[in-house]
Amino acid sequence: MSEEVKLHGVWASPFSYRVIWALKLKGIAYEYVEEDLSNKSALLLHYNPVHKQIPVLVHAGKPICESMIIIEYIEEMWPDTPLLPTDHYKRAIARFWIKFADDKALSVLRRTLYTTGEELEKAIKECLEILEIVEEHGLEDKKYFNGEKIGMVDIAFGSILYWLGVNEEVLGVKLLEPHKFPRLHKWFHSFQEVPVIKENLPNRDNVISFLKGRRETLEASST
Amino acid sequence: MSEEVKLHGVWASPFSYRVIWALKLKGIAYEYVEEDLSNKSALLLHYNPVHKQIPVLVHAGKPICESMIIIEYIEEMWPDTPLLPTDHYKRAIARFWIKFADDKALSVLRRTLYTTGEELEKAIKECLEILEIVEEHGLEDKKYFNGEKIGMVDIAFGSILYWLGVNEEVLGVKLLEPHKFPRLHKWFHSFQEVPVIKENLPNRDNVISFLKGRRETLEASST
Numbered sequence: 241m242s243e244e245v246k247l248h249g250v251w252a253s254p255f256s257y258r259v260i261w262a263l264k265l266k267g268i269a270y271e272y273v274e275e276d277l278s279n280k281s282a283l284l285l286h287y288n289p290v291h292k293q294i295p296v297l298v299h300a301g302k303p304i305c306e307s308m309i310i311i312e313y314i315e316e317m318w319p320d321t322p323l324l325p326t327d328h329y330k331r332a333i334a335r336f337w338i339k340f341a342d343d344k345a346l347s348v349l350r351r352t353l354y355t356t357g358e359e360l361e362k363a364i365k366e367c368l369e370i371l372e373i374v375e376e377h378g379l380e381d382k383k384y385f386n387g388e389k390i391g392m393v394d395i396a397f398g399s400i401l402y403w404l405g406v407n408e409e410v411l412g413v414k415l416l417e418p419h420k421f422p423r424l425h426k427w428f429h430s431f432q433e434v435p436v437i438k439e440n441l442p443n444r445d446n447v448i449s450f451l452k453g454r455r456e457t458l459e460a461s462s463t
Numbered sequence: 464m465s466e467e468v469k470l471h472g473v474w475a476s477p478f479s480y481r482v483i484w485a486l487k488l489k490g491i492a493y494e495y496v497e498e499d500l501s502n503k504s505a506l507l508l509h510y511n512p513v514h515k516q517i518p519v520l521v522h523a524g525k526p527i528c529e530s531m532i533i534i535e536y537i538e539e540m541w542p543d544t545p546l547l548p549t550d551h552y553k554r555a556i557a558r559f560w561i562k563f564a565d566d567k568a569l570s571v572l573r574r575t576l577y578t579t580g581e582e583l584e585k586a587i588k589e590c591l592e593i594l595e596i597v598e599e600h601g602l603e604d605k606k607y608f609n610g611e612k613i614g615m616v617d618i619a620f621g622s623i624l625y626w627l628g629v630n631e632e633v634l635g636v637k638l639l640e641p642h643k644f645p646r647l648h649k650w651f652h653s654f655q656e657v658p659v660i661k662e663n664l665p666n667r668d669n670v671i672s673f674l675k676g677r678r679e680t681l682e683a684s685s686t
Contacts, residue, residue: 290563290600304555306562313555332527332536339529340513377513 245270246298248284250277251442252450254399255307256295261395262311264436266318307399308338311392323392334386334393337378341396345370349400352407353451356462364413367404371421379423383430390434398431406444410451468493469521471507473500474665475673477622478530479518484618485534487659489541530622531561534615546615553609557616560601560608564619568593572623575630576674579685587636590627594644602646606653613657621654629667633674 247263247270249256263270275284275294287296287303296303297310299317304310315323324331348370351363374397379385385393401416401424408415418425431437470486470493472479486493498507498517510519510526519526520533522540527533538546547554571593574586597620602608608616624639624647631638641648654660 290559290596299552302552304552304559306559309555309558309562312558313551316551316554328536328539329522329525329527331539332532335532335535336513336527336529339532373513 243300244298246273247271248273248275248287248296248298249294250275252447253294254403257402257440257442258307258395258399259295259297259310259314260440261398261436262314262323262392264440265323265390266314266321268314268318308342308392308396311395315392323390323395325386325391330386334391337374337385337393338396340374340378341393341400345374345397345400349404349407352404352411353454354458356455356459360411364411364415367415368420371416371424375421375424379427381423384427390431390437394427394431398428398437401428402432402441403447406447407451409448410455466523467521469496470494471496471498471504471510471519471521472517473498475670476517477626480625480663480665481530481618481622482518482520482533482537483663484621484659485537485546485615487663488546488613489537489544491537491541531565531615531619534618538615546613546618548609548614557609557614560597560616561619563597563601564616564623568597568620568623572627572630575627575634576677577681579678579682583634587634587638590638591643594639594647598644598647602650604646607650613654613660617650617654621651621660624651625655625664626670629670630674632671633678 245263245268247256247259249259249272251274260272275281277294280292284294284296285292287298288294288305291305293305295307295310296305297313298304299313304313311323324334348363348367352360352367355363378393378397382388384390385397404415405428416425416428432441468486468491470479470482472482472495474497483495498504500517503515507517507519508515510521511517511528514528516528518530518533519528520536521527522536527536534546547557571586571590575583575590578586601616601620605611607613608620627638628651639648639651655664
């Protein structure tokens with residue numbers, strides 16, 4: 241079996257980008273396969289029979305699912321340019337924030353994407369509470385979550401904040417305001433300045449159109 | 464700072480037991496501190512300001528939160544008696560199932576614990592679907608999730624299935640039936656036969672009383 245690396249993803253997915261960023265930061269060559277979630281390929285269903293979702297990384301013919309688990313695999317398989325600290329305690333803290341990103345920040349982002357009216361107002365309020373927690377406890381005065389270099393926690397939160405930023409524009413609200421969240425705001429700026437991130441983001445206008453279209457359908461069905 | 468290990472937990476919590484099992488399987492000496500969640504200690508709030516929850520492991524004065532992240536820390540800090548496979552791909556698969564346990568199985572267990580009426584019926588139905596997925600895709604014909612030895616995935620699911628089993632008794636329903644879930648049923652039997660597990664479970668009658676009390680309050684407030 242060849243050592244070929246393939247990534248099955250979707251152009252507008254924050255989770256696909258997480259894996260793309262990790263692969264690019266590590267300098268790993270891979271082939272990208274665009275999936276259509278409205279008409280899932282037999283291969284995707286074969287690779288991820290449990291969740292039937294992207295991203296799936298296929299390495300030497302074997303599939304790995306779930307974006308942050310894929311990145312832990314990449315980290316272990318290609319240890320150069322580490323994305324987790326080497327110190328055991330710092331690794332645990334990094335994993336704590338990755339879990340927080342996926343359990344809390346992501347679920348609140350999803351609710352700002354998929355709700356309307358009062359539900360949406362509640363989601364926006366909770367989103368600000370989540371940002372406040374990360375501002376207060378997550379970053380301290382470090383450039384990135386692990387210190388001077390971009391790592392796995394930045395990838396986890398970065399994807400969420402990029403999509404949140406696009407959604408702010410769709411909703412016409414401002415959430416990540418610099419005077420409310422100075423550390424997080426500064427961090428997000430540094431994050432987007434990293435060449436691999438800057439050069440590997442979906443076209444913003446296309447994501448806006450995509451989210452706007454979905455919101456129109458959502459609002460039409462909720463009235 | 465001494466290398467002292469302290470575990471802050473609650474006697475009836477599946478998450479405390481996860482950490483207890485990992486510590487005992489590794490033969491790590493620790494001091495146990497029982498917390499009262501209705502009157503959280505200043506120390507608990509200091510150690511876990513984000514979630515204000517147990518379990519918290521304090522090692523050499525430094526706190527680690529979230530049961531499975533604590534166990535990854537334990538695994539890295541005390542690598543003897545490994546709880547994750549060494550092979551990178553198998554580690555990714557193990558992490559996939561740990562995430563499935565915490566994202567899917569746990570959330571459905573919680574709903575069987577905290578709902579009544581139609582909501583409870585729906586939760587029970589979904590619980591059976593979750594068990595079916597693990598039966599079909601998770602175990603194959605292995606004794607434990609990683610093969611011949613108990614590991615981290617067994618700890619993750621074992622805690623959920625133990626509390627689910629107690630809850631079955633409280634609700635008067637049977638979910639993990641051997642003819643429906645032969646592999647999972649057999650696995651759960653093997654799991655409970657491991658001396659460290661068998662000797663470190665909360666008193667079943669006490670957990671039943673605890674859950675019954677909570678259900679009575681729940682049913683009284685939902686009528």
